[in-house]
Amino acid sequence: MRALEAAVRLRCFTKAADELALSQGAVSQHIRALEQRIGHPLFVRTPKGVEPSAMSQALALQVRQGLTVLDRAFDQVAARPARRGATAARERLVISTLPAFAAKWLMPRFDEFARRYPEIELEVQTSGALARLDASDGVDAAIRYGGGAWPGLKAEYLMDEVVFPVVSPDYRDGRLPLLPSDLATSVLLRQSAQPWTPWFQAAGLAFVEPQSGVLFSDTLLAMQAAIAGQGILLARRSFIQDELRSGRLLRLWADEVIDVHAHYLVWPASSDRLDAIGKLRAWLLDEVARWLAELETR
Numbered sequence: 313m314r315a316l317e318a319a320v321r322l323r324c325f326t327k328a329a330d331e332l333a334l335s336q337g338a339v340s341q342h343i344r345a346l347e348q349r350i351g352h353p354l355f356v357r358t359p360k361g362v363e364p365s366a367m368s369q370a371l372a373l374q375v376r377q378g379l380t381v382l383d384r385a386f387d388q389v390a391a392r393p394a395r396r397g398a399t400a401a402r403e404r405l406v407i408s409t410l411p412a413f414a415a416k417w418l419m420p421r422f423d424e425f426a427r428r429y430p431e432i433e434l435e436v437q438t439s440g441a442l443a444r445l446d447a448s449d450g451v452d453a454a455i456r457y458g459g460g461a462w463p464g465l466k467a468e469y470l471m472d473e474v475v476f477p478v479v480s481p482d483y484r485d486g487r488l489p490l491l492p493s494d495l496a497t498s499v500l501l502r503q504s505a506q507p508w509t510p511w512f513q514a515a516g517l518a519f520v521e522p523q524s525g526v527l528f529s530d531t532l533l534a535m536q537a538a539i540a541g542q543g544i545l546l547a548r549r550s551f552i553q554d555e556l557r558s559g560r561l562l563r564l565w566a567d568e569v570i571d572v573h574a575h576y577l578v579w580p581a582s583s584d585r586l587d588a589i590g591k592l593r594a595w596l597l598d599e600v601a602r603w604l605a606e607l608e609t610r
Contacts, residue, residue: 313375315342316354320364320372321419356558363558366535369415373438376419402433405588408443409436409455412531413575416551418455421599429591440529445580453579453589455596457505460576468593470575471600474549475511476568478561480541489544492517492565499543502527503534506546506571514569549607550575
């Protein structure tokens with residue numbers, strides 16, 4: 313599991329091996345053992361290296377959270393201040409967000425936060441349910457996808473979400489739709505939180521919302537279905553960049569729409585963790601600005 317977490321985070325078996333003081337062959341063997349155990353490939357081998365699948369990124373996120381819990385438990389038993397070279401106890405900041413956003417956008421950036429604020433131990437909880445952000449759940453802040461107004465909470469706008477259709481190059485044995493109107497005879501993957509109608513309107517299509525087929529409540533599962541060639545997905549820009557770069561998914565046409573919802577950092581107005589939340593806010597805004605600048609250069 314440590315091999316999986318490191319390989320996903322570093323996107324390289326060799327770097328993962330160096331970090332874990334293992335041989336590259338040992339890391340590869342660990343990954344193969346996990347793939348055999350779950351019955352699914354976790355990485356796509358490319359000429360440039362390895363690309364983690366959406367499933368492996370979700371698993372790695374859970375592994376990282378589990379390792380954090382274990383590390384904290386042993387720290388309490390071993391009394392961290394007594395360690396050689398120990399410094400003052402780190403401040404723990406618990407945040408909540410959607411699993412797909414955590415796996416696809418946040419996780420590749422965690423190392424930068426740790427380098428910038430080593431005094432803060434960031435714990436990420438993933439759930440489709442809204443955190444209460446009070447003493448009952450122990451969550452200090454959340455990254456939410458919505459309209460930006462939540463009673464009793466401060467909200468900092470992070471970024472809009474752009475959506476557009478993507479498809480596997482293997483969909484229908486490579487017989488991909490040529491025009492947006494061809495979607496009338498295509499399999500459209502449905503997501504409970506991402507209706508097709510706004511994009512239909514932006515593309516000038518008088519189509520109705522699809523009513524047949526599997527309805528996905530989990531974005532990562534919907535992405536896996538698209539990668540497997542099961543249909544065409546209306547994807548959020550922040551989730552799909554790795555798949556577009558690797559060629560596992562292709563963008564269809566230039567038509568896109570800015571979603572009615574956006575990503576926000578939210579926290580209680582009366583929080584006693586304002587200093588740590590302020591550092592998280594500053595880091596997130598810097599990362600968003602850097603990411604958007606990278607998108608403009610591609």
